[in-house]
Amino acid sequence: MNDRVLPLEGVHNFRDAGGYVLSGGGRMKRAAVWRSGQHHGASDADLARIADLALASVFDLRTSKERDAHPCRRPQPFAAQVFLAADPQVRLAPHVAAAQGVRQRTPATMRESLMRIYGTIAFRPELQAMVRDWFDRLAQGDGPSLVNCMAGKDRTGIAVAMLHAALGVHRDDIMDDYLLTNTAGDVEARIAAGAETIRVVSGPMDEDVVRVLMGVEPEYLDAAWAAVGERHGSVDAYLAEALGLDEGKRERLRDALVE
Numbered sequence: 001m002n003d004r005v006l007p008l009e010g011v012h013n014f015r016d017a018g019g020y021v022l023s024g025g026g027r028m029k030r031a032a033v034w035r036s037g038q039h040h041g042a043s044d045a046d047l048a049r050i051a052d053l054a055l056a057s058v059f060d061l062r063t064s065k066e067r068d069a070h071p072c073r074r075p076q077p078f079a080a081q082v083f084l085a086a087d088p089q090v091r092l093a094p095h096v097a098a099a100q101g102v103r104q105r106t107p108a109t110m111r112e113s114l115m116r117i118y119g120t121i122a123f124r125p126e127l128q129a130m131v132r133d134w135f136d137r138l139a140q141g142d143g144p145s146l147v148n149c150m151a152g153k154d155r156t157g158i159a160v161a162m163l164h165a166a167l168g169v170h171r172d173d174i175m176d177d178y179l180l181t182n183t184a185g186d187v188e189a190r191i192a193a194g195a196e197t198i199r200v201v202s203g204p205m206d207e208d209v210v211r212v213l214m215g216v217e218p219e220y221l222d223a224a225w226a227a228v229g230e231r232h233g234s235v236d237a238y239l240a241e242a243l244g245l246d247e248g249k250r251e252r253l254r255d256a257l258v259e
Contacts, residue, residue, distance in 0.1 A: 006034075
């Protein structure tokens, strides 16, 4: 599965979310669902590689503030339909918001802040709306789709984790896919790009603190699973109640994405 990462110059954390064995039998198709960070820094060579994917849809989970500050570069012509998220109350990426309101910024306090965010992230109305629409689009089976946010790790991580859960990917494989953020592609370039934005918004920050904000840890996703279970009773109930994934749509999703 080491070939799932698409090595690009200016777009980080770009990878294939497929290929996993499913509990109900079969395997999630490769090259059908992609995930990444923002495309603002895409090189011309990156755009050519992305064009080769023949994307049919893009779901950009960033806020309008993020999109305005870092508009995505797209291949030209670009036939994919682009869907944009509505604005939440706090128009910051989760890992940037984690640094806000914390008086003493240390690796430990940043981890605590991210844990708190992950306890609520799956219930954000704008994220739920985008994931519902994304599932609808994927179920149509009209071509490869990309989901992205700023760093491609928190909002995108939750969206992909829920898709994997809906298809029957084993919880260990869901975690492995989530943690791949920490090693995918040029990690140092990804951290440097994220650090620039974090420091513009939040001011000077030690390198070890930035590295925590730009990474993911098992406890974060575990916190999201626990919150979903506490509020809905189970992940399946959350998928149905919060994301509108009834059994009919779930079957269509499997038909489109399972081989």
